[in-house]
Amino acid sequence: MRYAVLGTGEVGRTLGGRLVELGYEVTLGSRSKDNPVGLEWATAAGGRAHAGTFAEAAAAAEVVVNAVGGQVALDALRSAGADHLDGKVVVDVCNPLAFEDGQLRLDPVESDSVAERIQRAFPDARVVKALNTVNCQVMVDPGRVPGEHNLFVCGEDADAKRQVTELLGEFGWPAERVLDLGGIRSARGMEMLLPLWLGLFEKFGHGDFNFEVRRGR
């Protein structure tokens, strides 16, 4: 399986690095072909790691991971090109964080979500929202946090969700800890968790935490 990871920020580099470790071919995509961060990452991460434009990354891949910020996600995916997304699993890990007057805001929120926007803009892509509820260190190393803490997935395509759940298993998340919330609309709730997450991040002073859903029956 060949992966495109769109975004050369910490999330993209961390996910890309883990995918390379797992033995996959990975292209880290960015706006420009000569993005020094992408090139440096590819050199450091070894022979299966490549850097390229969003379009080059997506064209080469069977699975596309959207790891750019929520505010630029649609632009990045448009640059990647609908032709390079159609029929593919697109894992959307981003949060709709925006800065406005020095404040962190969510946009879109509540009546829409980034993941839904992506699915609407690319109706032939098989969008799965996943991983946005933990920081990127925990994404690829759940053992940083004790306990049977959970991830959530949602999306319209059951097979795509199964595929993503398997990938999460390779990251260290047993399937029973990945809670399927149904259709892509449930991305709203996943993205709206962010303000509480940020409050806890501020309280603890680090991102090594996660939520474990405890059930009485």
Add this chain to the structure above:
Amino acid sequence: MRYAVLGTGEVGRTLGGRLVELGYEVTLGSRSKDNPVGLEWATAAGGRAHAGTFAEAAAAAEVVVNAVGGQVALDALRSAGADHLDGKVVVDVCNPLAFEDGQLRLDPVESDSVAERIQRAFPDARVVKALNTVNCQVMVDPGRVPGEHNLFVCGEDADAKRQVTELLGEFGWPAERVLDLGGIRSARGMEMLLPLWLGLFEKFGHGDFNFEVRRGR
């Protein structure tokens, strides 16, 4: 300590009943003095249970619990009267749920919260957001859910938060499981947890669940 519980819905009756069990005088407040649900509750719940208008309930109480729906919270508190709220702890347990075109919506959301609106409307009340992240059975009986699952509180008044945390202790929540998120603005994150909560409620088919925050350090 005498409590007012505003709202005769399931949340209000459940919280009121638990407070009576704990030995407190409780007035369940509603719009009208002769609300049959309130009167019936007061009769069934015993000698320390009373029913009355929002204003009667708040006037008689040292602590006011807002257990009406988020869409009518400000109206209910205005009926209770600022004079009957000033200086008192107001525990806001509501969620800003609204129905719109047959859809559940949150209003306000993200740039504001019900708890902040209450604090702004009644600047001399000591508003604490609490308990809105679990269903009312779990609120008063955390043992329905296994594990060291958490509650959140926030508000501007540290002493009020301590008082509410003590009350939560009487409900069965040890203080170390009550996470203080800071000022009342953090109510946004607490209220925005609702869509994810509703998704899990739908998935599980019941409300006997809660989130345990697991920390790596």
